[in-house]
Amino acid sequence: MASHTMDTTTDRAEVLFFTSPHCSACKAMRPVADGVAIRFDGKVRLTEVDSAADSVSSSTHRVRGVPTFIAIHDGIEVARAVGSRTSDQLTELFVAADAGDGFRGTISPTDRAMRLGVGAVFAIAALATSTPILWVFALAAVGFATWDLVRP
Amino acid sequence: MKRNEASWDRIARVVLGIALIVGGLAAVGGTAGYIMAAVGLIPLATGLMGWCPIYAVLKFGTREDEASKVTAS
Numbered sequence: 231m232a233s234h235t236m237d238t239t240t241d242r243a244e245v246l247f248f249t250s251p252h253c254s255a256c257k258a259m260r261p262v263a264d265g266v267a268i269r270f271d272g273k274v275r276l277t278e279v280d281s282a283a284d285s286v287s288s289s290t291h292r293v294r295g296v297p298t299f300i301a302i303h304d305g306i307e308v309a310r311a312v313g314s315r316t317s318d319q320l321t322e323l324f325v326a327a328d329a330g331d332g333f334r335g336t337i338s339p340t341d342r343a344m345r346l347g348v349g350a351v352f353a354i355a356a357l358a359t360s361t362p363i364l365w366v367f368a369l370a371a372v373g374f375a376t377w378d379l380v381r382p
Numbered sequence: 383m384k385r386n387e388a389s390w391d392r393i394a395r396v397v398l399g400i401a402l403i404v405g406g407l408a409a410v411g412g413t414a415g416y417i418m419a420a421v422g423l424i425p426l427a428t429g430l431m432g433w434c435p436i437y438a439v440l441k442f443g444t445r446e447d448e449a450s451k452v453t454a455s
Contacts, residue, residue: 348430363407
């Protein structure tokens with residue numbers, strides 16, 4: 231992992247990983263972040279920032295707690311995540327940094343697929359058994375899968 | 383709300399929940415069917431969320447830290 235740097239304007243795509251020395255969650259997240267970063271090697275750089283040692287950077291990026299991940303594209307923040315995250319969620323952050331388009335939700339692709347699948351099963355069951363109330367469950371599952379896309 | 387269910391646990395809950403809801407509303411019907419469906423909502427919801435409140439109270443969980451298993455490809 232790269233050492234601390236705040237030269238965000240020279241990196242087209244970067245994810246800043248704000249940590250602190252005594253943060254156990256940060257230590258737990260480090261191998262996860264490194265694992266995701268390797269998949270984006272050459273496209274998105276992962277930069278660890280010690281928020282305790284660099285209060286200026288923390289203040290500039292309005293970091294209120296650690297771990298905090300901030301996706302930067304062309305020097306502009308496009309997405310952030312605070313707290314422990316799964317590799318799926320970190321991947322979304324890296325994709326956002328790479329594409330320059332902030333992801334708007336917290337639903338991982340796996341969760342979205344699972345919820346849409348449940349909706350599909352309910353829809354099929356509603357059709358197969360002619361039970362209209364099952365459409366309510368189907369629509370609820372689809373709503374549960376897509377709420378992050380439609381919220382303001 | 384930290385997830386405490388493994389993938390297999392979540393899938394089992396979702397399948398059970400769907401079975402109870404569809405079975406209750408489409409096959410059983412009546413009050414018993416509605417009760418089955420209501421009961422089925424519990425595993426379905428906890429399966430979709432990946433978090434079980436009973437596990438949390440008992441400080442138990444089936445989920446290992448799956449995220450930490452990510453390795454360089």
